[in-house]
Amino acid sequence: MRRTMLTVVTAVLILNIVIGLIWPPALWLLIITLTTTIVTWRDAIQLQHSILRNYPVIGRMRWVIESTRPYIQQYILEKDTEGRPVNRMFRSIVYQRAKKSLDTHPYGTQMDTYASGYEWIGHSLSAMNREEMDKDPRIIIGGPDCKQSYSASLLNVSAMSFGSLSANAVEALNKGAAKGQFAQNTGEGGLTPYHLKHGGDIIWQIGTGYFGCRNKDGSFNELAFEEKAGHDNVKMIEIKLSQGAKPGHGGILPAHKNTAEIAKVRGVEQGTTVESPPRHTAFSTPKEMMSFITRLRDLSGGKPIGIKLALGRKSEFIAVCKAMLETGIKPDFITVDGGEGGTGAAPLEYSNSVGFPLREALAFVDDVLTGFGFREDIKVIAAGKIFTAFHMVQNLSLGADLCNSARGMMLALGCVQSLSCNTNTCPTGVATQDPKLSKGLDPTDKGERVRNYHHKTVESLMDILSSTGHSSPDRLNRTHIFRRVNQSEVKRYDEIFPLVKRASLLEDDLPESLRLHFMEASADSFMPSSHLADIEKETKNVDE
Secondary structure, three states: OOHOOOOOOHHHHHHHHHHHHHOHHHHHHHHHHHHHHHHHHHHHHOOOHHHHHHHOOOOOOHHHHHHHHHHHHHHHHHHOOOOOOHHHHHHHHHHHHHHHOOOOOOOOOOOOOOOOOEEOOOOOOOOOHHHOOOOOOOEEOOOOOOOOOOEEOOEEEEEEEEEEEEHHHHHHHHHHHHHHHEEEEOOOOOOOHHHHHHOOOOEEOOOOOOOHHHHEOOEEEEHHHHHHHOOOOOEEEEEEEEOOOOOOOOEEEEEEHOOHHHHHHHOOOOOEEEEEOOOOOOOOHHHHHHHHHHHHHHHHOOOOOEEOOOOHHHHHHHHHHHHHHOOOOOOEEEEEEEEOOOOOOOOOOHHHHOOOOOOHHHHHHHHHHHHHHOOOOOOEEEOOOOOOHHHHHHHHOOOOOOEEEOOHHHHOOOOOOOOOOOOOOOOOOOOOHHHHHOOOOOOOHHHHHHHHHHHHHHHHHHHHHHHHHOOOOHHHHOOOEEEEEOEEEEEEEHHOOOOOOOOOOHHOOOOOHHHHHHHEOOOOOOOOOOHHHHHHHHHHHHHO
């Protein structure tokens, strides 16, 4: 094939020259034939790509088709319920609610109600009138040591950094949060003017890189934290231990997104790839983390302090609770991020195969807090692929007090799931630092859409709740959700995730499902005690 192509294009080039000498107008075609000949010969002699070497020019069609494949699949071939990471059905409902267009659905469900894993909520014959329901239910966050408790919406903007998102996107989210009276999480990229521009409530996330409150060596800076934490719009502080899409890895800011402005906000060098450390340097044990929580609470003037984590080893979370018990210090809230969480950039293996999915992690965290008797003082926030009111219902039933959504809010901003978040070429201006692209996103218009999406989703949640016969979201529990386990068996959540008795982990009779994890946990180390014993043994053998 290679020899044939070389022969053909060379012959055509020579023929073009001959004809051009006879009939000069034909020389214009020489541009095309000469370009084709050069590309063909270059493809044939290069050594990097076998396909191009064997099939010059023609082989380039492979890359053309491959580059357009996601768009062909999404817009032409994809079924409403099969798209990934977010299927068309959920994308459509977000778009419809954001634009205040028709969001009802005709002709019945497209879901296979007999497929394993299908879930639904049980309604009641004592359903309530929607007019009897609270139109804006709130959750008070703040434990006994908190001096400035926060009244939070049931749905808020999950952590997304400036750097990951464009300035216009961050500003639009803040405008929507201000109008809709819900909170915006800054992500670990620091507190910026775009988070404060419209007066929306802010959850300031402190990650392992301490961006916005760091010294030159990357360590925590008390003075910088105190100054920003005291801002009136900052309602809560969240210590990020790990996130769902890349737990144990740390955030990634590609070099091409690290502009001068972002570098200044974060306190890093412009134009470099910034990878957050995998763990904190301000503390190294569960007990030390409790001290850090107290430190931040004092510096912030008593605002709610919480932690965010994706569940890894179960014993490590129990170790955190043991530290709470021994020190008497507790966070005001815990954000549980599922392994299915989204991100702008992550290694494939982390996105696919590291960390507990949200449902299992959420049930476990709720059980352990209940078992230690801490549940009344600590609010739980669920994050991970939450788009609709039923997603909220699932998580509230498993033990969450409220929910955060990142990709849902991005879709409300106009995201089309082009899967280019890590390339700086986002066509909608949401996840890019290219000013030519980000200027296409109008913060005023998109802020209104974010507010609309939030309002309609919470409204739908209360509508579903009224059908169960309950007037308040805190009435939801594991008895309300059913799951088809297989073709012949249906179980309720409380059968799949058995409830743990209050303060049962303070007694000798531990639940069997938690016994091993409880025995491995120590307030003096995040690492399971069995692993510590192995390390000590290995160290001893090396010394000998």
